[in-house]
Amino acid sequence: MKILIVDDHQENLRALEAVLESPDYHLIFATSGEEALKCLLKDDFALILLDVQMPVMDGFETARLIRSRKSNEATPIIFITAIYQSEENIKQGYSLGAIDYIFKPFHPVTLKLKVEAFVKLHLHRQQIKLQNDMLRRRAEELRKINANLECTTSELRKAEALARVFGETCTDALLTLDGAGQILNANPAATEKFGYGFEELLNQHVSRLLPGEKSSFLGQKNNQITSNCSQVLDAIAMRKDGTVFPAEIQVGVASIGEQQILVCSVRDITERKQLEKERKERYITLEKLVQERTCELFLANEKLKEEISERKKIGKRLMKTSQELNNILESITGAIYTLNQQWQFTFVNEEAEKYFRKRREELKGQVIWEIFPELSEYKPLLEKALNRKESINFEIKSIFQYNLPYEVYVYPFDEGLSILHNNISDRKMFEKEMARLDRLNLVGQMAAGIGHEIRNPMTTVRGFLQLLGEKEEFKQSKGYFELMIEELDRANSIITEFLSLAKNKAVDLKPMSLNGLIENMYPLIQADAMVSDKEIILELQDTDVLLLDKKEIRQLILNLSRNGLEAMPGSGKLTISTFNNGDEVVLAVGDEGNGIKPDDLEKIGTPFFTTKENGTGLGLATCYSIAARHNAAIQIDTSPSGTTISVRFKNPGQSESTVFS
Ligand SMILES: Nc1ncnc2c1ncn2[C@@H]1O[C@H](COP(=O)(O)OP(=O)(O)OP(=O)(O)O)[C@@H](O)[C@H]1O
Ligand SMILES: [Mg+2]
Incomplete structure (x- = not known):
């Protein structure tokens, strides 16, 4: 201290x-x-x-x-x-x-x-x-403990209030059990569901309410609680009056001190079970329905499959027919196209593409009068066909094909018009040819009629002229006599040529080669050419044997060669050629003259048409007759640099094979 x-x-x-x-x-x-x-x-x-x-x-x-x-x-x-x-x-x-x-x-x-x-x-x-x-310290500790206690108490009160409210308002029955399954507490829903008073419920054993379920959530040994807790189980619950209802039970475990407590909730699932039952029944009905429908669908599907396969077959047939039709339309040599009611192209075949000089993609959907305004002059005719549903046909000179003649056929159908343009150049030419041959024939027949009557007196006159010409007193006039005889011979040869124009003139056809004939005549033609300083070229290919009248063909070759040589004012080459062309044998005589004027071309072959001073105008006419009698055609190709006249003989062997094929 x-x-x-x-x-x-x-x-x-x-x-x-x-x-x-x-x-x-x-x-x-x-x-x-x-x-x-x-x-x-x-x-x-x-x-x-x-x-x-x-x-x-x-x-x-x-x-x-x-x-x-x-x-x-x-x-x-x-x-x-x-x-x-x-x-x-x-x-x-x-x-x-x-x-x-x-x-x-x-x-x-x-x-x-x-x-x-x-x-x-x-x-x-x-x-x-x-x-x-x-x-002071103790007091402070106590104060803290007190405050904690108060807090805990308040929480507990709240929890208790919540638990009470939950228990009272919960629609499920809630039972508190001791470890042995004795009921310690129950909520109002429990008394209501099981039909017991609250007091009656207390100390009951839970097995009274859930018979048969005791062992499933209470322990096996000494009724102690085991791990079966907190599972949801379906059970049968029994009311006080002995009636039962299906229930779903759930058990939770809580420990209060040493004691373990079970909280068991029992939910009435009558309604749910009912619903489940109904749902099951509905499901079965639905399944049945689905099966029925599936069956129906299967049958319908099979039928549909059959129909589809049938349709496919029909479609294939249709496609084939359409393809065939298309092929036919495409293979037709005429230009075919269709127009709908609005004058739009709806179909165009290959020939029509060539005819209009446009591809079908460019034409389809186009209005004909808009794309080709120059065709509008035919609109009234087409309108007439469309409105009256009448087929019509008319001739035109095609603006697309160098003014060649075409025959137009217009056929109306439901959706519009189908139109065919046919090139009739060949027909026209044939008609012209026929007219020409007819004219030749007429001349020939006339010549045959009068030829005899003229020739007889001419023969008499010629005989006397010959007789008198040899007499001494006419010696100084011998030259005149010869001239007169020459002139008479010329007149006679003209008559001969006239006679050869007749269609029914007898021909002596024998199989022979054109080339042989030409080669025989070559010196003669060559002599003609030499005089006027011209050249003859032979281009003879191996050709098939033809049935020919030797005399007539010689005449034909000679006439054509002469015309060729005469067409060349100065020097030049005359080419005589032969060749096979398909089923034809062609004899062509080409010169290097100035060609034939288009106006003259029309008249060529007409008897007495000549542009030469001393010409008779019978040379080509005779050629046409000879060609006709040999079943051959004459073709003239001319330009300012020369003319080639071809005689196209039908090969008899070829035509026979054609017949038998
Ligand atoms: N190769 C040719 N080139 C040019 N014009 C031709 C040719 N062949 C014929 N012609 C024309 O055709 C016309 C008629 O010929 P064609 O042979 O019938 O009579 P021509 O030759 O005038 O007289 P002819 O034959 O009696 O001497 C000729 O006048 C000529 O104008
Ligand atoms: Mg001539």
């Missing part, structure tokens, strides 16, 4: 030390108020013995400063004074915190006892303070 002794006299300090010497005390000395204050800063003291009369800072002042420190406000101070103190001074000493006064000279025992008493007091106070601190 520390005791601070303050006195400015050392001897006083020693005296106090001698009195208070004890192993229980630890005495600390200070010789001034200031020193005492310093000691107080370092240590805590159980008691301070303070001298009142001290220089600089007396005892009272020191006591006041000591008390002003918070930690020393209760430290007991005993003033030691030697002089008598007035009551006023003593009061001042007490008011500054003195506990006691000891007057000098002091009685050591009293001093010792007093000091002892104060030290004890100090000890007590310290103990009390410690206890107080402890009590």
Whole structure:
């Protein structure tokens, strides 16, 4: 225990030390108020013995400063004074915190006892303070515990209220059971569902309500709860009146202290079971229906398959027919196209593409009058056919095909018109040819009629002229006689040529080669050419044997060669060629003349048409007749650089094979 002794006299300090010497005390000395204050800063003291009369800072002042420190406000101070103190001074000493006064000279025992008493007091106070601190701490802990408790209680109350509300409002029956299955509590739904009063339910065994289900959620051994809990089970629940209903039960486990508690919810699933039953029945009905429908569908599908296959067959047939029709339309040599009621192209065959000089993609969908305005002059005719549903035909000169003649056939059908353009150039030519041959024939027949009558007197005249010409008296006129005879011969040859124009003139056809005939005549033609400084070229290929009248063909070759040579004013080449062309054998005579004017071309072959001063105009006419009698055709190809006249003989062997093929 520390005791601070303050006195400015050392001897006083020693005296106090001698009195208070004890192993229980630890005495600390200070010789001034200031020193005492310093000691107080370092240590805590159980008691301070303070001298009142001290220089600089007396005892009272020191006591006041000591008390002003918070930690020393209760430290007991005993003033030691030697002089008598007035009551006023003593009061001042007490008011500054003195506990006691000891007057000098002091009685050591009293001093010792007093000091002892104060030290004890100090000890007590310290103990009390410690206890107080402890009590304060305990109180604080208790306050915290209380606050926690209050919080927990409030939570519990809430939970309880919720549980109560839940239990009371829950439509499922809720039963609280002990581990053995005895009912501890039940909610209103439980009493209502099972038909028991609340009191009646308590302490019932759960097996009364759920017969047969006991073992499934209560333990096997000693009815202890086992792991079957918290499963959802379907069960049969029994009411008080013995009636039963299907239920779904769920069991939960809770522990309260040592005790385990089961919470069992029982849900009436009558309605659900009913619904399930209905659903099952409906499902079965539906399945049956689906099966029926599937069966129907299968049959319908089979029928459909058959129909599809039938349709496919029909489609194939139709496609084949359409393809065939298309092929026919495409293979027809005429231009065929169809127009709908709006005058748009809907079909165009290959020939029509060539005819219009446009591809079908360019034509289809186009209005004919818009794409070919120049055809508008035929619109009234086509309109007539469309409106009256009448077929018509007319001839045109095609603007697309060098003004060649075409015959147009217009056939109306439901959707529009189908139109065929047929090139009739060949027919026209044939008609012309026929007309020409007819004319030749007429001339020939006339010649045959009058030829005999003319020839007879001419023969008589010629005979007399010959006779007279040889007589002596006409010797000086012999030249005239010869001229007259020559002229008569010329007239006779003209008549011969006339006669050869007749169609029914007898021909002597024999198989022979054209080339042989030409080669035989070559020196004759060559002689003709040499006179006028011209060249003859033979280009003879192997040709088939033909049935020919030798005399007539010689005439034909000669006429054509002469015409060719005469067509070349200066020098030039005359080419005579033969070749096979398909089923024809062609004899061609080509020159390098100036060609035939288009106007003359029309008239060529007409008897007496000539452009030559001394010509008779019978040469080509005779050629046409000879060709006709040999079943051959004459073709003229002419241009300003020359003319080639071809005679196209039908090959008899070829035509026979054609007949038999
Ligand atoms: N190769 C040719 N080149 C040019 N014109 C021709 C040719 N062949 C015939 N002609 C024309 O045809 C006309 C008729 O010929 P055709 O042979 O019938 O009589 P021609 O030659 O005038 O007289 P002829 O034959 O009696 O001497 C000729 O006048 C000539 O204008
Ligand atoms: Mg001629």
